Amino acid sequence: MTIIEERAEQWRADLRGSMKAKERTDIPRVHMPELDAEYRSHSRLEEVNLGLTAEMAMLEAKRCLDCANPTCMEGCPVGIYIPKFVKHIEKGEFLEAAKTLKETSALPAVCGRVCPQEKQCEERCIHLKMKKESVAIGHLERFAADYERESGNISVPEVATANNIKIAAVGSGPAGLAFAGDMAKLGYEVVVFEALHEIGGVLKYGIPEFRLPNEIVDVEIQNLQAMGVHFVTNCVVGKTISIQDLEDDGYKGIFVASGAGLPRFMNIKGENLVGVMSSNEYLTRVNLMDAASEDSDTPVFKGKKVAIIGGGNTAMDSVRTARRLGADRAMIVYRRSESEMPARLEEVKHAKEEGIEFWTLHNPIEYIGNEQGRVTHMLLQVMTLGEPDESGRRSPIEIPGKTELVEVDEVVVSVGVSPNPLIPQSVQGLEVTKWGTVVVNNDTMQSAVPIIFAGGDIVRGGATVILAMGDGRKAAKAMDEWINSKK
Amino acid sequence: MNKILSKEYFSANVVKFEVEAPLIAKARKAGHFVILKVGAKGERIPLTIADADLQKGTITLVIQKMGVSSSKLCALEAGDYITDMVGPLGRATHIENFGTVICACGGVGTAPMMPIVAALKQAGNRVITVLAARNKDLIILEEQMRNLSDEVIVMTDDGSYGTQGLVTNGVESVINREKVDLCVTIGPAIMMKFVSILTKKYEVPTLASLNTIMVDGTGMCGACRVSVGGKTKFVCVDGPEFDAHQVDFDEMLMRLGGYRDIEREEMAEYSKR
Ligand SMILES: Cc1cc2nc3c(=O)[nH]c(=O)nc-3n(C[C@H](O)[C@H](O)[C@H](O)COP(=O)(O)OP(=O)(O)OC[C@H]3O[C@@H](n4cnc5c(N)ncnc54)[C@H](O)[C@@H]3O)c2cc1C
Ligand SMILES: Cc1cc2nc3c(=O)[nH]c(=O)nc-3n(C[C@H](O)[C@H](O)[C@H](O)COP(=O)(O)OP(=O)(O)OC[C@H]3O[C@@H](n4cnc5c(N)ncnc54)[C@H](O)[C@@H]3O)c2cc1C
Ligand code: SF4
Numbered sequence: 163m164t165i166i167e168e169r170a171e172q173w174r175a176d177l178r179g180s181m182k183a184k185e186r187t188d189i190p191r192v193h194m195p196e197l198d199a200e201y202r203s204h205s206r207l208e209e210v211n212l213g214l215t216a217e218m219a220m221l222e223a224k225r226c227l228d229c230a231n232p233t234c235m236e237g238c239p240v241g242i243y244i245p246k247f248v249k250h251i252e253k254g255e256f257l258e259a260a261k262t263l264k265e266t267s268a269l270p271a272v273c274g275r276v277c278p279q280e281k282q283c284e285e286r287c288i289h290l291k292m293k294k295e296s297v298a299i300g301h302l303e304r305f306a307a308d309y310e311r312e313s314g315n316i317s318v319p320e321v322a323t324a325n326n327i328k329i330a331a332v333g334s335g336p337a338g339l340a341f342a343g344d345m346a347k348l349g350y351e352v353v354v355f356e357a358l359h360e361i362g363g364v365l366k367y368g369i370p371e372f373r374l375p376n377e378i379v380d381v382e383i384q385n386l387q388a389m390g391v392h393f394v395t396n397c398v399v400g401k402t403i404s405i406q407d408l409e410d411d412g413y414k415g416i417f418v419a420s421g422a423g424l425p426r427f428m429n430i431k432g433e434n435l436v437g438v439m440s441s442n443e444y445l446t447r448v449n450l451m452d453a454a455s456e457d458s459d460t461p462v463f464k465g466k467k468v469a470i471i472g473g474g475n476t477a478m479d480s481v482r483t484a485r486r487l488g489a490d491r492a493m494i495v496y497r498r499s500e501s502e503m504p505a506r507l508e509e510v511k512h513a514k515e516e517g518i519e520f521w522t523l524h525n526p527i528e529y530i531g532n533e534q535g536r537v538t539h540m541l542l543q544v545m546t547l548g549e550p551d552e553s554g555r556r557s558p559i560e561i562p563g564k565t566e567l568v569e570v571d572e573v574v575v576s577v578g579v580s581p582n583p584l585i586p587q588s589v590q591g592l593e594v595t596k597w598g599t600v601v602v603n604n605d606t607m608q609s610a611v612p613i614i615f616a617g618g619d620i621v622r623g624g625a626t627v628i629l630a631m632g633d634g635r636k637a638a639k640a641m642d643e644w645i646n647s648k649k
Numbered sequence: 650m651n652k653i654l655s656k657e658y659f660s661a662n663v664v665k666f667e668v669e670a671p672l673i674a675k676a677r678k679a680g681h682f683v684i685l686k687v688g689a690k691g692e693r694i695p696l697t698i699a700d701a702d703l704q705k706g707t708i709t710l711v712i713q714k715m716g717v718s719s720s721k722l723c724a725l726e727a728g729d730y731i732t733d734m735v736g737p738l739g740r741a742t743h744i745e746n747f748g749t750v751i752c753a754c755g756g757v758g759t760a761p762m763m764p765i766v767a768a769l770k771q772a773g774n775r776v777i778t779v780l781a782a783r784n785k786d787l788i789i790l791e792e793q794m795r796n797l798s799d800e801v802i803v804m805t806d807d808g809s810y811g812t813q814g815l816v817t818n819g820v821e822s823v824i825n826r827e828k829v830d831l832c833v834t835i836g837p838a839i840m841m842k843f844v845s846i847l848t849k850k851y852e853v854p855t856l857a858s859l860n861t862i863m864v865d866g867t868g869m870c871g872a873c874r875v876s877v878g879g880k881t882k883f884v885c886v887d888g889p890e891f892d893a894h895q896v897d898f899d900e901m902l903m904r905l906g907g908y909r910d911i912e913r914e915e916m917a918e919y920s921k922r
């Protein structure tokens with residue numbers, strides 16, 4: 163059925179007729195219930211957003227007009243059938259709503275929590291044109307996915323008869339997981355190789371528990387296992403085994419989803435002082451190694467005056483973590499202004515509520531340490547906004563001679579990541595850009611080496627969960643066609 | 650999970666394990682290391698692969714008890730499992746026939762030096778190993794090193810064994826008596842620093858294998874970073890060996906001490922248990 167045909171179905175038509183559009187748009191947007199800001203800034207593991215109740219979700223779903231031309235779907239990178247799932251919620255058919263989500267998204271409970279909806283689906287919602295707040299699509303997505311999980315009725319997708327063709331995914335982040343799920347459904351024998359001792363990529367080692375509980379990712383992983391996907395942890399492809407080994411072992415297709423795990427530094431004076439570290443190190447210690455727990459052997463600094471350099475999601479996660487580990491002053495230092503910050507809107511809002519200081523239009527130029535080499539101060543250059551650059555963003559320029567010296571005992575550098583060079587370096591013939599990303603055909607995700615497909619951050623540089631997931635699904639479809647075409 | 654097949658004590662604080670790891674055994678070369686973790690809440694620690702047996706599919710690790718994590722590992726017995734182990738990591742040592750090579754090691758550096766000595770010897774080098782420690786009890790792996798090297802020089806600070814003096818005295822005595830083509834040094838950063846200063850004076854090319862703090866060991870975190878020739882390098886992927894004369898040892902020393910207070914507390918806790 164096409165989208166138009168589905169929309170014409172009786173139940174949808176009835177639902178649309180049950181309420182006037184004006185009544186729908188007059189309903190105020192739902193507020194996500196959340197933990198008290200003061201309380202949560204000391205609670206490392208409790209999720210901040212508590213989720214909508216069924217009543218809240220059904221009322222919010224009423225706000226959606228079930229448009230004939232649903233522009234929200236154009237804003238979703240994977241084209242989730244948004245009005246359909248929302249209308250199922252309005253009708254109280256929550257499991258149906260979850261099913262609709264899963265037709266397009268492999269990880270709706272994750273995306274409902276971490277997608278930058280305000281720049282995607284919700285930005286294109288018709289309500290905005292009427293000067294109203296958009297439908298809370300992300301909250302509803304999360305609600306439906308959580309409802310399904312908590313109901314115990316989580317459906318393990320049907321798996322086609324085994325075709326005994328072995329294929330591999332390298333990396334178990336959202337791209338690898340989505341790819342594995344789709345290939346398993348098609349009957350392939352799927353093995354996911356992961357370098358770390360945990361499965362989930364950034365979803366586990368990067369994004370903190372207070373924003374995305376591990377349990378949610380684990381349920382997805384268990385689902386994949388139930389579908390027959392096999393996971394091999396502690397295996398670095400390119401080191402423990404090579405791509406050639408995989409081919410020799412009879413793997414007929416390899417999907418590289420090794421992410422953009424390489425931290426960037428700014429190469430300024432004092433950056434190697436003790437107490438200055440990358441956000442990857444900081445978050446890995448806290449999330450992957452659970453270093454803040456009493457019973458963990460891994461140490462972590464619990465700074466009292468902590469500065470985080472950067473304005474993305476990683477910076478927000480780090481600064482909010484620092485606050486939760488006991489920082490009296492937890493500061494974001496960002497060289498542009500707040501409106502240029504790449505972080506999700508909700509993250510910025512939550513951070514502010516938790517007492518995070520925002521030093522926008524400031525850029526570190528030096529760190530100063532004591533005789534033990536521990537960082538004690540940062541020297542900040544004050545900036546102002548200049549003319550817009552090619553990207554349309556106003557570029558930050560220095561105000562000559564204007565600097566500020568700020569006391570710190572810990573600095574977390576969060577100025578971006580680069581693709582992991584291990585695989586690109588170890589495979590001959592792979593085309594790589596000057597940024598180190600792997601070049602693929604945009605429609606098929608196939609690389610210059612036919613057996614290798616790639617997607618997620620290794621292709622895009624640091625991007626988003628939903629794009630990584632979408633790449634995984636696209637690659638699965640294309641790899642299946644490619645393998646079949648060779649038969 | 651990797652099974653420990655055998656355990657042997659080289660001294661009270663130095664243990665040798667043979668661990669099942671067929672893929673690592675196949676892929677490893679001298680200079681490579683693994684990262685392992687004991688228990689669900691264990692720390693990820695780097696250890697050099699001392700040897701490998703392709704037939705048996707095993708690798709050999711030699712561990713010196715330092716703090717909590719190495720102690721937990723040393724407490725395991727044959728038949729036990731190591732919770733997580735990944736490797737081989739890092740770049741392999743560049744091995745060729747250089748001529749005469751001094752391998753200067755002390756403390757934690759002795760175990761990781763073993764496979765390098767073996768590989769250098771196999772490539773036809775004349776290998777002179779200098780083993781150094783504060784006193785006789787702290788000299789480890791002497792017998793193994795004697796079997797692998799052409800000559801072993803033992804140095805102790807207090808003169809309780811071998812020749813009295815520092816590792817640098819041992820290295821200098823060799824340089825003064827014959828032409829040395831390469832020096833490899835592994836040990837506490839302070840030791841490597843002084844070996845490096847010495848060999849620079851005599852213009853002997855020197856490699857130092859840096860044992861920095863690590864977390865993931867795959868280039869993901871930067872905890873292991875050092876300055877080499879003014880550039881920041883990640884020891885786990887760019888190293889662990891570097892041109893010693895380019896390494897900023899003072900910075901490395903400072904960074905190694907970064908977690909010392911927390912480590913001390915943890916060890917005090919662990920000893921009580
Ligand atoms: C702290 C943080 C917060 C973020 N917040 C958001 C957010 O709110 N919303 C959003 O949309 N995006 C967010 N992102 C970005 C998002 O997480 C990434 O874009 C996404 O995870 C990329 O997915 P991936 O599958 O390509 O790679 P990853 O998730 O990076 O997974 C790659 C996996 O491959 C493994 N690997 C690497 N090399 C090898 C190898 N040689 N062999 C075997 N395994 C290997 C890695 O260990 C890793 O587990 C955030 C990122 C970070 C770091
Ligand atoms: C690439 C590499 C290869 C290594 N190979 C071996 C090996 O084959 N055998 C072996 O026994 N060890 C080796 N090490 C060192 C080993 O990883 C550390 O001894 C171990 O991590 C200590 O952990 P711990 O928790 O027991 O001690 P911690 O509690 O971390 O430390 C206890 C004390 O030892 C000091 N210390 C810790 N790590 C080091 C270090 N790397 N150098 C000098 N002093 C240190 C600390 O400052 C502290 O005072 C290697 C290290 C690296 C980076
Ligand atoms: S996946 Fe993301 S963009 Fe798509 S509908 Fe859900 S929240 Fe919106």
Ligand code: FES
Nearest residue numbers: 866868870871885
């Ligand atoms: S140990 Fe993390 S980058 Fe080297």
